[in-house]
Amino acid sequence: MDAVVANAGLGHHAPLPAITERQFDRIFDTNVKGVLFTIQKALPLLADGATVVIIGYTGSTQARVGMSLYRASKAAVAQAARGWIQDIKGSGVRINVTSPGAVNTESLRSTLDQALGADVVAGAIKAMGKDKPTGRIAEPHEIARAVMFLSGDESGFITGMELFVDGGPTVL
Numbered sequence: 001m002d003a004v005v006a007n008a009g010l011g012h013h014a015p016l017p018a019i020t021e022r023q024f025d026r027i028f029d030t031n032v033k034g035v036l037f038t039i040q041k042a043l044p045l046l047a048d049g050a051t052v053v054i055i056g057y058t059g060s061t062q063a064r065v066g067m068s069l070y071r072a073s074k075a076a077v078a079q080a081a082r083g084w085i086q087d088i089k090g091s092g093v094r095i096n097v098t099s100p101g102a103v104n105t106e107s108l109r110s111t112l113d114q115a116l117g118a119d120v121v122a123g124a125i126k127a128m129g130k131d132k133p134t135g136r137i138a139e140p141h142e143i144a145r146a147v148m149f150l151s152g153d154e155s156g157f158i159t160g161m162e163l164f165v166d167g168g169p170t171v172l
């Protein structure tokens with residue numbers, strides 16, 4: 001089965017009064033245009049039964065100070081996916097979004113290290129999961145499994161869906 005995973009995630013933290021046009025363009029060019037044109041170029045190569053999975057973010061449904069551009073870009077692709085399934089109706093290609101929360105990646109650990117110092121990274125990661133029903137943040141393989149599910153035959157009648165893989169807080 002053919003599958004395309006469209007994953008673009010560039011962020012910049014700035015509150016509304018400090019957002020620049022350059023920051024806006026950079027984030028939306030990467031996170032929205034990058035996903036759109038990846039999918040657009042892939043579509044002619046995809047056979048009936050193929051799937052596209054976009055990597056979104058749970059933050060598309062939640063507000064947080066200084067994160068409006070990143071979160072808006074992720075909300076844009078989730079909403080676009082709902083429209084794109086109408087645009088390609090009859091092609092046999094499905095499009096879904098997997099929206100993780102925080103994931104214990106090298107990128108996250110590096111960001112925390114730079115912001116807080118190496119000695120507090122483990123504690124910060126543990127604290128990030130404290131309020132989740134699961135009591136922890138995701139591991140990369142858990143996000144991969146969700147992508148594999150949406151790419152496989154088991155989800156053959158699912159399209160236009162946003163699957164939140166965040167340990168529960170989106171539903172709270």
